[in-house]
Amino acid sequence: MAKALNILTTKNSKEESILRGKSLLITPDELKANEFKEFLDDLLYTAQHSEDQGNVPAGGIAAVQVGNSKRVFYSLNYDTNEWELFINPTVEPNGFLKFSGEEGCLSVPKIVGNVSRYYKVKVRYQDLEGNWNTKKYSDINAASIQHEFDHLDGILFTDRMDK
Numbered sequence: 001m002a003k004a005l006n007i008l009t010t011k012n013s014k015e016e017s018i019l020r021g022k023s024l025l026i027t028p029d030e031l032k033a034n035e036f037k038e039f040l041d042d043l044l045y046t047a048q049h050s051e052d053q054g055n056v057p058a059g060g061i062a063a064v065q066v067g068n069s070k071r072v073f074y075s076l077n078y079d080t081n082e083w084e085l086f087i088n089p090t091v092e093p094n095g096f097l098k099f100s101g102e103e104g105c106l107s108v109p110k111i112v113g114n115v116s117r118y119y120k121v122k123v124r125y126q127d128l129e130g131n132w133n134t135k136k137y138s139d140i141n142a143a144s145i146q147h148e149f150d151h152l153d154g155i156l157f158t159d160r161m162d163k
Contacts, residue, residue: 002045005066007053007106010156015067019107020154023062023069025088030070031130039063040128044074044083055106059144062151065107073148078140089125091149093118094136101143103157113161117143 008015030036047061062073072087097119104112121142124134137145147157 002041004049004052005042005046007046007050007055007061007065008067009107009109010158011109015107018067018069019064019151019156021064021069022154023064023071023152026070026072026126028130031087031126031128037128039068040072040085042066043068043072044085047074047076047083050106055109056104058106060148061106062148064151064154071152073151075141075144075148078144085128086123086145086148087126087128089123089145089149089152091121091123091145094120094122099139099143100162101140103143103147103161105147105157107151108156108158111158113158115143115147115157115160116162117146121145 008019010016043061043063043066046066047058050058060073060075063070074083074085077084098116099119100114100116102112103115119142120138122136123145126132
């Protein structure tokens, strides 16, 4: 049965140093391992129950936010209300249009701010079977994906907040 994992925060300097590290690619062997699938179940459960840790409802969660520096995250698709899994993703702008929206983060408690993001993105990622997929997103879904993708490179939304 899935369990909640501890969410790392910037309130703890050791945890912040983990959050600011660059995450590693998931290997084909790791992808097939039962431990990885169990971890993904726990990661999703943690996002879905983030309020249990005194936090806000989650719109996404990256593995590094629970101390696992691997290139994987979940993002809530606001159009379908379904959680989507992105393994070893790459994200690129799909056009030049940007917009600014308010963001917060489970790992940066009690801080919100406006962040400028690309309005449309194209994401290439692996699924649980290791197959590569490409999807396009816009608006809040694109912003959420860019936010989670930043976590994989040790970037927090506060680094990108509008000044």
